[in-house]
Amino acid sequence: MSDAPRVFNRRTLVTRAVHVVAGAGALALSAAPARATPDMMSEAIRKLVGGAKVNEGRVTLDIPPLVENGNTVPLTVAVESPMTEKDYVAEIHIFNEKNPQPYLVAAYIGPRAGKAEFATRVKLNDSQHIIAIARMSDGSFWSDGADVIVTIAACVEISEQ
Amino acid sequence: MTRALVNVPARAKKGDIIEIKTLISHPMESGYRVGYGGEPLKRDIIQTFSCDYDGAKIFLAQFSPAVAANPFVSFHTVATASGKLVFRWEGDNGFEAEETAEIVVE
Numbered sequence: 001m002s003d004a005p006r007v008f009n010r011r012t013l014v015t016r017a018v019h020v021v022a023g024a025g026a027l028a029l030s031a032a033p034a035r036a037t038p039d040m041m042s043e044a045i046r047k048l049v050g051g052a053k054v055n056e057g058r059v060t061l062d063i064p065p066l067v068e069n070g071n072t073v074p075l076t077v078a079v080e081s082p083m084t085e086k087d088y089v090a091e092i093h094i095f096n097e098k099n100p101q102p103y104l105v106a107a108y109i110g111p112r113a114g115k116a117e118f119a120t121r122v123k124l125n126d127s128q129h130i131i132a133i134a135r136m137s138d139g140s141f142w143s144d145g146a147d148v149i150v151t152i153a154a155c156v157e158i159s160e161q
Numbered sequence: 162m163t164r165a166l167v168n169v170p171a172r173a174k175k176g177d178i179i180e181i182k183t184l185i186s187h188p189m190e191s192g193y194r195v196g197y198g199g200e201p202l203k204r205d206i207i208q209t210f211s212c213d214y215d216g217a218k219i220f221l222a223q224f225s226p227a228v229a230a231n232p233f234v235s236f237h238t239v240a241t242a243s244g245k246l247v248f249r250w251e252g253d254n255g256f257e258a259e260e261t262a263e264i265v266v267e
Contacts, residue, residue, distance in 0.1 A: 008253075069258070072229040099227050100193045107236070108221040112214075114178035114239035121229040123191070 038129075041095050044102040045133065047143050048093055054133060059144040060128075061132040070154040079106075079116040079134045079142065089116035090133040098128040101152075111137075113160040123154035163187065167248055169262040173240035181212065181220075182235040185250055185258060191226035207252035210234055214246045224252075240266045 045054070062076040079089045088111040094104040107118045116134070124130075127149045134142050168182040185207070188203060192204025214219040220236045232250075243266045250258045 096227065100191070101225055101227065103225040104227045105225060108225040109236065110219065110240055112217065112241070113237050115237040116238040118220075118222075119233065120232065120234050121225045123189075123229050127252075159244045 019112065024108055033099055038097045041097045041131070043100040045131070048133065048135075052139070052141055054143050056142045058142040059092075059132050059134050060147045061130060061144040061148050063130060063148055065147065066149045066151075068151050068161045070126075070150040070152055072121045073124050073148065073150075074119065074121050075130070076117065076119040077132045077144075079117050079135075081136065083111055083114055083116060085111050086137070089113070089134050090137050092116070092118065093133045093135075094122075095131045095133070096122075096124065096128055097130075099124065104130070113122040124148060124150045125153050126150055163256075163258045165248070165250070165258055165260040167246075167260050167262050169246055169264055171263070172265045172267065175240060175242075175266050177213075177240045178237050179240050179264075180235060180237055181246070182233070183248055184208070184231060184233045185210075186231050187250075187252070187256070189224075189226070189228055189230045189232060193226065204225075205223050205253050205256075207232055207256060209249075209251050211249050212236070212238075212246060213249075214238060215242045215244060240264065242266055 047048065058080045060078045063073065067073050077092050077094065081087065081089045089109055090105045095102050096104050104122045105120055109116060129145055129147050131143055131145045165184055165185040172181050173179050187207050188205060189207065190202050190205040194202050196202050206226050207224050210222045211218055219238045222234055224232060243264060246262045246264060248260045
C-alpha cells in the first residue's frame with residue numbers, strides 16, 4: 001500500500017461498504033439528513049459577527065483532544081476580561097463543522113458573572129474543529145479553536161426507545 | 162419526573178465569585194436519529210436554561226440539539242445579596258422545569 005494511495009483489500013472494501021450502506025440508511029431515514037460543513041460553520045459565524053473582525057486570543061476553549069465517546073464531550077470556555085460594568089463579556093458562542101447543525105451552544109453572561117467562564121457537555125458527530133467566539137461589551141469579537149478526534153461518533157447508535 | 166440538581170454554595174462573602182453547577186435529566190433527542198424500526202425519532206430538546214438572582218437574569222444559555230443528554234452547565238456569578246437563585250429550563254413539547262437554591266451572603 002506504499003505507492004498507490006488508495007488500495008483496498010477485500011475486507012476493507014466490504015467493511016467500508018457496510019459503513020456506507022449503514023450511513024446512507026441512517027441518513028435517508030432520519031428526519032433531516034443534512035450535515036453541517038465547514039462552509040455552514042463559516043456562514044453561521046458570519047451571521048453572528050456580521051462584517052466585524054474576529055480576533056484570535058483572549059478566549060480559551062478547553063476540550064479534550066481525543067474523545068472516545070462523542071455522545072458526551074465536556075468543554076469549558078474561559079474569556080479574559082476584567083468583567084466590570086463597562087468592560088465585560090456579553091456572549092459566548094460555540095460552533096462546529098460536522099454535526100448536523102453548525103451551532104453547539106450559546107451563553108449570555110454579563111458583568112455580574114465576575115468571571116467569564118462556563119462549561120457544558122456536547123455531542124460530536126465526527127472528528128472536527130470547534131470554534132468558540134466571545135462578543136465583548138465593546139462589540140469586539142475574540143475566538144479560539146480546537147481540534148477534537150472522536151473515536152465513537154454521537155448519533156450513530158440506534159435508540160432503545 | 163424531571164430531576165434537576167443545582168449546586169450553589171450555601172454561604173459566601175459579599176463580592177466573592179461563586180461557581181454554580183446544574184444538571185437536569187432530559188434525553189436531548191436531537192431529531193437526527195432513527196429508532197430500531199427505522200422510524201425517525203422526533204426532536205425533543207431543552208432550548209433555554211436561565212438563572213435569575215438578585216433581581217436580574219445572570220445567565221442564559223441557548224442549547225442546540227448537540228448539547229449532550231442530561232444537560233450539565235456550570236457558570237459563575239458574584240455573590241451580591243442573600244436570597245434565592247431561580248433556575249429555569251424550557252424546551253420542546255412544552256417542557257418546563259424550575260429549581261431554586263438559597264444563598265446567604267455576609
